[in-house]
Amino acid sequence: MAIAPVKRMEVLLPKDELEGFVSYLQELGVAQLDPLPYEELELSSSPAEVADYERWLTRINHVIQNLPELEPKKGLEKLLTPKAKYSASLRKVLLDYGYQKVVEDYEELEARRAQLVQHIKQMEREKEFLIPLTALNVPLRSLTGLNRCLVKIAEVKTEDIESLKENLADQPASISIISTEKNLAYVLIIYHQSLREEVEAIFSGYKLAFISLDHYLLKLKGDEKVSDLIAELEQQKSQAKEEIGKLEKDMSGFAVHRPSLMAVYDVLLNEKQKLVGTSLAGLTEKTAWLAGWVPAAQTDYLVRKVNQFSPTIYLNLRDPKPEERDEVPVILDNPQLIKPFEVVTSLYGLPLPGGIDPTIFLAPFFFVFVGMCISEAGYGLVMSLLSLLYLKKAEPKGGTRLFMTLFFYLGISNMIFGTLFGGWFGFPIKPLVLIDPIENPIPYLILSLALGFIQVMLSTFLSLVKDFREGNKVTAIAVKGGWLLLLPSLLFYFLLKQPPVLGILALIGAAGIVFFSSPSRNILARFFNGLYALYGITSYFSDTLSYSRILALGLSTGVIAMVVNSLVQIAWSFPFVGWIIGILIFAGGHLFNLAIGLLGGFVHSMRLQFVEFFGRFYESGGKPFKPVKLENKYIEFIR
Amino acid sequence: MSLGLTLAILGAALAVFIAGIGSATGIGLAGQAASGVMTEDPSKFGIIIPLAALPGTQGIYGFLSGFLVILKLGLLGGQIIQPTVQQGWQIMFACFPVAFAGLVSGIHQGKVCASGIYMVAKQPKDMTKPLVMGALVETYAVLGLLATVLLLNGIKL
Numbered sequence: 004m005a006i007a008p009v010k011r012m013e014v015l016l017p018k019d020e021l022e023g024f025v026s027y028l029q030e031l032g033v034a035q036l037d038p039l040p041y042e043e044l045e046l047s048s049s050p051a052e053v054a055d056y057e058r059w060l061t062r063i064n065h066v067i068q069n070l071p072e073l074e075p076k077k078g079l080e081k082l083l084t085p086k087a088k089y090s091a092s093l094r095k096v097l098l099d100y101g102y103q104k105v106v107e108d109y110e111e112l113e114a115r116r117a118q119l120v121q122h123i124k125q126m127e128r129e130k131e132f133l134i135p136l137t138a139l140n141v142p143l144r145s146l147t148g149l150n151r152c153l154v155k156i157a158e159v160k161t162e163d164i165e166s167l168k169e170n171l172a173d174q175p176a177s178i179s180i181i182s183t184e185k186n187l188a189y190v191l192i193i194y195h196q197s198l199r200e201e202v203e204a205i206f207s208g209y210k211l212a213f214i215s216l217d218h219y220l221l222k223l224k225g226d227e228k229v230s231d232l233i234a235e236l237e238q239q240k241s242q243a244k245e246e247i248g249k250l251e252k253d254m255s256g257f258a259v260h261r262p263s264l265m266a267v268y269d270v271l272l273n274e275k276q277k278l279v280g281t282s283l284a285g286l287t288e289k290t291a292w293l294a295g296w297v298p299a300a301q302t303d304y305l306v307r308k309v310n311q312f313s314p315t316i317y318l319n320l321r322d323p324k325p326e327e328r329d330e331v332p333v334i335l336d337n338p339q340l341i342k343p344f345e346v347v348t349s350l351y352g353l354p355l356p357g358g359i360d361p362t363i364f365l366a367p368f369f370f371v372f373v374g375m376c377i378s379e380a381g382y383g384l385v386m387s388l389l390s391l392l393y394l395k396k397a398e399p400k401g402g403t404r405l406f407m408t409l410f411f412y413l414g415i416s417n418m419i420f421g422t423l424f425g426g427w428f429g430f431p432i433k434p435l436v437l438i439d440p441i442e443n444p445i446p447y448l449i450l451s452l453a454l455g456f457i458q459v460m461l462s463t464f465l466s467l468v469k470d471f472r473e474g475n476k477v478t479a480i481a482v483k484g485g486w487l488l489l490l491p492s493l494l495f496y497f498l499l500k501q502p503p504v505l506g507i508l509a510l511i512g513a514a515g516i517v518f519f520s521s522p523s524r525n526i527l528a529r530f531f532n533g534l535y536a537l538y539g540i541t542s543y544f545s546d547t548l549s550y551s552r553i554l555a556l557g558l559s560t561g562v563i564a565m566v567v568n569s570l571v572q573i574a575w576s577f578p579f580v581g582w583i584i585g586i587l588i589f590a591g592g593h594l595f596n597l598a599i600g601l602l603g604g605f606v607h608s609m610r611l612q613f614v615e616f617f618g619r620f621y622e623s624g625g626k627p628f629k630p631v632k633l634e635n636k637y638i639e640f641i642r
Numbered sequence: 643m644s645l646g647l648t649l650a651i652l653g654a655a656l657a658v659f660i661a662g663i664g665s666a667t668g669i670g671l672a673g674q675a676a677s678g679v680m681t682e683d684p685s686k687f688g689i690i691i692p693l694a695a696l697p698g699t700q701g702i703y704g705f706l707s708g709f710l711v712i713l714k715l716g717l718l719g720g721q722i723i724q725p726t727v728q729q730g731w732q733i734m735f736a737c738f739p740v741a742f743a744g745l746v747s748g749i750h751q752g753k754v755c756a757s758g759i760y761m762v763a764k765q766p767k768d769m770t771k772p773l774v775m776g777a778l779v780e781t782y783a784v785l786g787l788l789a790t791v792l793l794l795n796g797i798k799l
Contacts, residue, residue: 350770350771441710444791444792444795445792445795448788448792549781551784551785551788552781552784552785552788554788554791555703555784555785555787555788555791556784558706558787558791559699559702559703559706559787562706562709562710563702563706566709569718598695599695599698599699599702602692602695602696603699606692606696606770606773606774606776606777607777607780607784609770609773609774609777610774610777610778613774614774614778
């Protein structure tokens, strides 16, 4: 128990059945495939050519993300909607949907829209450029093609205009202001070609920015003025906007394809995964060799299913060889009730194959600690109801399901311990309260430390088991057993008026630690190293004291809940609106307290497991079991 | 108002605002990191918010201790208790652990959480590990709170 046994799977099959077989394994979802030492076995392997699939997946995903939903759902309702279900055997049929055409058509519309948006921006820039020149109330054509004169439009600083005018006064030139705006002026300058150089020399004395209208002059049809150009731009712009509106309507018409595209996406995703699986096979000219792992509990099922699938597949299942031990994937296997607590273990890291699965040991402590850290029954009720609602409505699978179930449990824990040590939304049910930590913190502290001491002792016992299994049998029993004897005896020796029996037991335990801690042959070295090992008692002491946080955290939630309620009481006495403010403070305050309390309670209970409990015995580093199976992002495949 | 009551109120005020400074600084540090990460990827808001909120607990512990003093003095209505000068000093000193442990641990927890946020930015799956790192720092704020609560509980008015 605890860590499920795993069998090595070896499969030989005709090469042309390989793809079908991997696809079938995906449907079964019980076997993990591993790469082989191809060169050593003189096998060839084919790289997975998944680029094409990946390109399509990105394109489809883009369309899905941009399409509106057929029946738009909001927030909570969206969260609580389960994924659409499709039969796994329909996978091939879904691909006949012609998704390529849909995606391409959509992308075409999108590209056209992007072009129009770009065009509109361009026209807006042009308009901005032309607006200062609106006052130029002559046909643009009249500015060109003059025989003797040159016409320039320029931007000048307003402060320079007067001196420019003066300088040009004795030249055959005319300057007139078209418009001014802040400290810039637009001017029209006409001068005679014969004195071009003189005039332009004057220009160079000022920072003139010449504006070229050549672009428009080329396109002139008749006697348009600048205002006509702007009007035309406006008209083009509104046409473009209209077209965008039409395009967007067409694009939202694609929403009908959304559910199918979601299904196609998941099918393609699995086709890609299939290729990845197929590429793990070692190949000869006509056969393929696959290897991997299957949970021992699933072997009969797998053998039966494979025999049904094809008679030409050779399947061998055996126990892992010693040299393969590091490769064995780890599957935690706990009773249904304990299973959600695997979340906590996995967060730290899975145990090594052949190690101890700590889940069953930490589960009761974690359950109690979270309850005692938050100790608010009302919040527990809210947590349980919300997680139950999510579990029932959204039907999550895998990790999310375990996590939500864990939350459901923690809610129950809070209802129990909240009633005993706290209240319901800050209101204690007096006859049911065992200890009120606000009035009476000392008994609650003692309870926290006692639970902590029990867990520290359990971790010492588990480290004894671990050492014993690893072969240092005598040391394990003498040293770890010594601690197990010494610490409780010492504790009760001081609690129970110092009975001599306990004193003797404590000394025996201490002797075990002193004489067996060091492997040295030298008696003296052994003795003094042993004395030093006895100093390790401080770590037991500090670990146990660390559990006092349960009191502090339990108190904080309870007191804040009380504060919220007294604020509500104050608000309630306001005239007329008092009750509204009261309800708002009640809801908001308790929600805030729930969030902060849950964060603190969860994280600190987890820390107690990871640091105080795991420290003595637990080694993580196991590889998780990753079977080839039907992955899903948007939909769910069922048998 | 007697000197004893004044000292006790000073204690409550110190607990709230010194621990509050710690939390405010800590959340400030973590919040900057969080906003920085979210400019790259706004979808990380959900997994970053617990990390940014974690240094907030010190302020809550300080507030909670202040509230316990207020309860003890009967300032919330009813008969106001008049502690002696010595009791006033006692209450004030009892508020010190939560105030100063909260101040320093809040700032440092903010730093730990800020780097935790950068870690989550690169490895969103490992979000609980930085949380546990933050909880390591918070231990000392919790112990400060614990000492304050036990000390306050020990002072009989």
